[in-house]
Amino acid sequence: MNEKTDKLIDKKGIRLDGRKADELRPLKLQVGVLSNADGSAYIEHGKNKILAAAFGPREMHPKHLAQPDRMVLRCRYHMAPFSVPERKSPAPSRREVELSKVIKESLEPALFLELYPRTGVDVFVEVLQADGGTRCAAITAAALAIADSGVPMKDLVVACAAGKVDDTVVVDLFDAEDKLGAADVPLAYMPNLNAVTLLQMDGILAPDEFEKAVNMAMEGCKQIYALQKEALKTKYMVVKEVEE
Amino acid sequence: MSSLITKVRLKQIEALLEKGKRLDDRSLTDYREIQIEQGVIEKAEGSARVLLGKTQVLVGVKVETGEPFPDTPNDGVMTVNAELVPLASPHFEPGPPDENSIELARVVDRGIRESHAIDTEKLCIEPGKKVFVVFVDVYVLNHDGNLIDASAIAAIAALMNTKMPNFEIKDGELKIKQGYTQLPLKAHPITVTIGKIANKLLVDPWIEEESVMDSRITFASNAEGNICAIQKGGSSYFTPQQILDASKIALGKAAELRKKFNW
Numbered sequence: 001m002n003e004k005t006d007k008l009i010d011k012k013g014i015r016l017d018g019r020k021a022d023e024l025r026p027l028k029l030q031v032g033v034l035s036n037a038d039g040s041a042y043i044e045h046g047k048n049k050i051l052a053a054a055f056g057p058r059e060m061h062p063k064h065l066a067q068p069d070r071m072v073l074r075c076r077y078h079m080a081p082f083s084v085p086e087r088k089s090p091a092p093s094r095r096e097v098e099l100s101k102v103i104k105e106s107l108e109p110a111l112f113l114e115l116y117p118r119t120g121v122d123v124f125v126e127v128l129q130a131d132g133g134t135r136c137a138a139i140t141a142a143a144l145a146i147a148d149s150g151v152p153m154k155d156l157v158v159a160c161a162a163g164k165v166d167d168t169v170v171v172d173l174f175d176a177e178d179k180l181g182a183a184d185v186p187l188a189y190m191p192n193l194n195a196v197t198l199l200q201m202d203g204i205l206a207p208d209e210f211e212k213a214v215n216m217a218m219e220g221c222k223q224i225y226a227l228q229k230e231a232l233k234t235k236y237m238v239v240k241e242v243e244e
Numbered sequence: 245m246s247s248l249i250t251k252v253r254l255k256q257i258e259a260l261l262e263k264g265k266r267l268d269d270r271s272l273t274d275y276r277e278i279q280i281e282q283g284v285i286e287k288a289e290g291s292a293r294v295l296l297g298k299t300q301v302l303v304g305v306k307v308e309t310g311e312p313f314p315d316t317p318n319d320g321v322m323t324v325n326a327e328l329v330p331l332a333s334p335h336f337e338p339g340p341p342d343e344n345s346i347e348l349a350r351v352v353d354r355g356i357r358e359s360h361a362i363d364t365e366k367l368c369i370e371p372g373k374k375v376f377v378v379f380v381d382v383y384v385l386n387h388d389g390n391l392i393d394a395s396a397i398a399a400i401a402a403l404m405n406t407k408m409p410n411f412e413i414k415d416g417e418l419k420i421k422q423g424y425t426q427l428p429l430k431a432h433p434i435t436v437t438i439g440k441i442a443n444k445l446l447v448d449p450w451i452e453e454e455s456v457m458d459s460r461i462t463f464a465s466n467a468e469g470n471i472c473a474i475q476k477g478g479s480s481y482f483t484p485q486q487i488l489d490a491s492k493i494a495l496g497k498a499a500e501l502r503k504k505f506n507w
Contacts (some may be wrong), residue, residue, distance in 0.1 A: 094346045101343040101477075105459075108479040185474070195481035199461065201474035202358045207495065210471050211488060218484065 039149025047131035106198035160220030290406025320367020355464030389450035396435035
């Protein structure tokens, strides 16, 4: 077993889960999956299974958090206790608090905050199963949930990671690559505006590898972006068929 | 701060940036004056106080013994905690850590951890049972902007100043001996934060700039000039070109600081 995990990429350049360096995991995106939320989305990104729901614009609670000149976006990223091999305590960890913050900051640039003063939009993300790259999948789903709620957006936000595994820069790391690989670079992007709204990195990368990873992550984002738009259209195509 | 004052201040800062200037007369790539003082708390195993302009951060390091994590039985443990102490700013309140202090702690932690700054294997006392646990506590004493860089520099300075107790194992019992040894460090990462205001990139934003800043991006890098941690923050975005530009500025500044500190 240990022999196997020594190498994360074989001689032919194939990764542990059978993908090539620039290949994404299979994706499934769906919007309007929850009836009580104003907008909702479900994503399966490889083995990641994540639900996102958006509520608002609505009155802020507690009220003193409302801003007189803009809307307040709040995000909660949370992992279910059963989403990982060892049960995770349901209390929010420091990691989840940080991710909630960076996810919020990755979505804010897509919204017209000044159009909805004194209101709040809440985005809740529940990771039902985690397999590496959950913050990216969470952003992709959260942006869809906001779009589904009908709040105007400058662009969809889509996220994908790249990183270094063995000596190769690869896209969309799954759990084992994330843990055993050399570096992980999650990135969120608004393709139409050419704007990067989330960028983090851990591990060690030379400057040229970093540049390559950023470009690879953006390429991955563009592929997922097409699926996001498709998912939004699909919801309304279903409605049409019923009418006819 | 009221949004009106912020808007007036933003206009002023933008006008200066157009001319390549800043409110405090620095150029866009200048740091404020940095002072590092090590060993300021005698009861801590390591400590350092950093002044970055008027920003003041104290880091204390405590070394204790504890259990290793099950997946790394041969490695010592390091944790970083950050306190935004209420005396440091009218906007800091007592209470459990909020998202800002958690982010600060985690960004400092990432720089140290990902650059493998601490030689954790040398902190092992008994594999799987007993290791040294290094607690890095970041105490923000005065907030005048760019807490990330001040805290990261102070954390490394404090670790460089950290002594571990000598020990021996007799009949399976841990005995603390007299004397101390230096905490084994393998790298000295340097963290550089760059702010973005009106599409201009500026190094080491201070509090007036932070109050109107669109976004920031932080790069930690090692002596080889490799990047070991990144964090983007703030409610706006960077274009891909701005990210590459910022990474070059940050690596250049880190090399400059490294020379200055002699790290």
